[in-house]
Amino acid sequence: MHPAIQAVLTVGIAVIAAIGYFYLSNLLLDRVLFPARGKNAGRNINRANMIRPWIFLFPALFALGLYLAYPVIETIRLSLTDRVPGGYEWAGVDNYVQMTGDPKFWEALRNNFFWLLVVPGLSTLFGLIIAQLTDRLKWGSVAKSIIFMPMAISFVGASVIFKLVYDYRPAGEEQIGILNAVYLALGGSEPQAWLTIPGLNSFLLMVVLIWIQTGFAMVILSAALRGIPEETIEAAIVDGANPFQIFFKIKVPQIMPTIMVVWTTITILVLKIFDIVFAMTNGQWGTQVLANYMYDKLFRSNDWGVGSASAMVIMLLVLPILIWNVRQARKEMR
Amino acid sequence: MDNIAGRKPALGWAVNISVILIVALWIFPTLGLLVSSFRTADQISSSGWWKAFFPTEQTDRYRTADPDEARVAEGDLYVVEGRIFEADQGIELSSWGTSARDVSAYAPGDTADLGDDGQITVEADGSYRWSGTDEQVSGRGERIFATALIPPEFTLRNYDNMLFGGTSDSITKAFFNTVTVTIPATIIPILFAAFAAYALAWMNFPGRAILIAAIVALLVVPLQLALIPLLKLHLSIGIGKGYLGVWLAHTGFGLPLAIYLLRNYMAGLPRDIIENARVDGATDFQIFVRIILPLSFPALASFAIFQFLWTWNDLLVAIVFLVDSSGDTTVMTRHIVELLGTRGGNWEVLATAAFVSMAVPLAVFFFMQRYLVRGLLAGSVK
Known part of the structure; x- marks a missing residue:
């Protein structure tokens, strides 16, 4: 049986199972456990209604607990233990000590820091500028579609696209990478192997993510710009503000909360960035990042302790944003 | 508004030209790879793709x-x-x-x-x-x-080779494997999430606010943390590396966004409809199936598109939970990374493989952009 058929069957079984579960459990609750009949009818309805939310929630909560909450705790435990034949051995902070003694770890942390500094900022900035420029343009929606398109392309696909852009052939051969062609046309002395130049290569990998994420920033910010009350802008025009003043002093402050949302969303993505580095340089030539370092430790060196420790570092970096998000969400609920 | 917005015609021109430049800059890299996928190996290595249109x-x-x-x-x-x-x-x-x-x-x-x-x-x-x-x-x-x-010449031979060539480079098997991963991984989370979202949006029970906060928190938990514990779990309960494992993993990782998106949407549905149905004696199960689910179609579509794009384009979850050393279950992203290693200079192979893998997401993107945008706007934590 081809796995694709298996997949369709699984979907069928899952749909039937889900409907069956919810239908039967509700039936059980209403007819058998707490029937709305007899002398306790009123009390039974109330009890059934207290339990029902948990019936609706149970499968999702179970999956969330098992697939996201439990791993966090297990990762903390693994980061404090060593794998020994036949089991685990308490190691205290040994894994963390070992990790902080590894220059590759510091390289990854430093690079992640630069990614954080560059990618969310530039993506948001470009997104904002493009959203503003295309706002009143007749063909603005076409332009936006094209800039938004990279969102549909996988990180791996984007890596292939940009590897061709950065392609390098030895001097004297015809250059097929457009970056080298432009570089030579502008008077560069000889073609460069861009992805092997430390410092610059990390930035060239960031370009790939900026290229993908600008569309995301643009879509959200463009909706926010449209939501600005017209009166505020009209008032500014009457007062004689020029277009730049309107943009920076009237529009940007009003959409600041949305800008923050876009910035934090891209920041989280950057903290977890893996595919682009894995596919383009695999962390060579000084481009290592935390997620790829972790992958190396977990699956190449088979060192679960240090791997889990570096996963915890990613978690710690995400934590401030997590707390901020939860606070914002609770504020909104009130 | 346009004529009083303090815009000078010169500024209008500047805007048009700069947008054209930006769009060109954005489309150029993709165009390069697309053009290359229609050229022979000799053509690709003897001249840059931008010269492909000229003799x-x-x-x-x-x-x-x-x-x-x-x-x-x-x-x-x-x-x-x-x-x-x-x-x-x-x-x-x-x-x-x-x-x-x-x-x-x-x-x-x-x-x-x-x-x-x-x-x-x-x-x-x-x-x-x-x-x-x-x-x-x-x-x-x-x-x-x-x-x-x-004279300029384009060929479909690369696609013929990659799809029907039957060589080890061929991407056909990986294509179907990706489809196999994607279908259940898109649909199963919706089943779980829809009911939970309804409970969080329209049922009153103690602890609801905390649960919603927990969902928002889980939304950003890096899935890197889950790799080893879950792989260990899968190995110990006998699922091992395989499709079932990758379906379950994608379901777990997709759930927070699914619940969050659907809850926000359902909470915005008009209260009257639901109250009236309650008064008429409808049970929660009936309200959910007959009223909420059909009304929530736009949100369901948004999430489905997200999850589809994410699972189709995913590399990390697939290589951890699915792809084993036999290579029979390789997915397209993994296959392309492998080609990058073994066929690094063969752009006719790489470009074609990349475009085969991008064709479906791009089609989904262009036909369902409306839902995608709506989902993005609803999904970003405000």
């Missing part, structure tokens, strides 16, 4: 027909006649030579002296006439270096 000057090495078979006696001498390329290709020779040191020594129609009685003439249309003594016109064919203007 290119290309110098190639040819050999005349084998004298032992093709030569014809003509008096004392032997003659070989033929063409180095077909006339219907529309190629016109600009210069030619007989030695690698001077590939453009002669103009079309010139005769090159090969010593003694040997001589060779090559015409602009590629036909040649090589004559000489018995000894000269024997052995291997005479080398000809010809420089010609080759």
Whole structure:
């Protein structure tokens, strides 16, 4: 049986199972456990209604607990233990000590820091500028579609696209990478192997993510710009503000909360960035990042302790944003 | 609004031109790979893709027909006649030579002296006439270096090879594996999430606010943390590496966004409809199935598109939970990364593989952009 058929069957079984579960459990609750009949009818309805939310929630909560909450705790435990034949051995902070003694770890942390500094900022900035420029343009929606398109392309696909852009052939051969062609046309002395130049290569990998994420920033910010009350802008025009003043002093402050949302969303993505580095340089030539370092430790060196420790570092970096998000969400609920 | 917005015509021009430049900059990298996927390996390595639309000057090495078979006696001498390329290709020779040191020594129609009685003439249309003594016109064919203007040419052969070639590079198997991963991984989370979202949006129970906060928190938990614990779990309960494991993992990782998106949407549905149904005696299960689910279609579609794009494009979850050393379950992203390693310079293979993998997401993107945008706007934590 081809796995694709298996997949369709699984979907069928899952749909039937889900409907069956919810239908039967509700039936059980209403007819058998707490029937709305007899002398306790009123009390039974109330009890059934207290339990029902948990019936609706149970499968999702179970999956969330098992697939996201439990791993966090297990990762903390693994980061404090060593794998020994036949089991685990308490190691205290040994894994963390070992990790902080590894220059590759510091390289990854430093690079992640630069990614954080560059990618969310530039993506948001470009997104904002493009959203503003295309706002009143007749063909603005076409332009936006094209800039938004990279969102549909996988990180791996984007890596292939940009590897061709950065392609390098030895001097004297015809250059097929457009970056080298432009570089030579502008008077560069000889073609460069861009992805092997430390410092610059990390930035060239960031370009790939900026290229993908600008569309995301643009879509959200463009909706926010449209939501600005017209009166505020009209008032500014009457007062004689020029277009730049309107943009920076009237529009940007009003959409600041949305800008923050876009910035934090891209920041989280950057903290977890893996595919682009894995596919383009695999962390060579000084481009290592935390997620790829972790992958190396977990699956190449088979060192679960240090791997889990570096996963915890990613978690710690995400934590401030997590707390901020939860606070914002609770504020909104009130 | 436009005419009072303080815009000068000059500024309008500047806006138009800068947007054109930005759009060009954004489309250029993708266009390069797309064009390359329709060129032959020789074309890709001999000129940049941006030259593909113009005729290119290309110098190639040819050999005349084998004298032992093709030569014809003509008096004392032997003659070989033929063409180095077909006339219907529309190629016109600009210069030619007989030695690698001077590939453009002669103009079309010139005769090159090969010593003694040997001589060779090559015409602009590629036909040649090589004559000489018995000894000269024997052995291997005479080398000809010809420089010609080759008209732009595109081919579908790369796609044919990658899809139906049956080689180890072929991406067909990986394509179907990706489909296999994607279908359940998109649909199963919706089943779980829809009911939970309804409970969080329209049922009152203690702890609801905390649960919603927990969902928002889980939204950003890096899935890197889950890799080892879950792989360990899968191995210990006998799922191992395989489709079931990757479906479950994608379901777990997709749930927070699914619940969050659907809850926000359902909470925004008009209260009257639900209250009226309650008054009429509908149970929660009936309200959910008959009213909420149909009304929530836009949110369901948004999430489905997200989850589809995410699972289709995913690399990390697939290589951890699915792909084993046998390679039978490889997915397209993994296959392409492998090709990047083994066929790094073969852009005809890489470009084609990348476009095969991008075709479906791009189609989904262009046809369902509306839902995607709506989902993005609802999904970003405000």
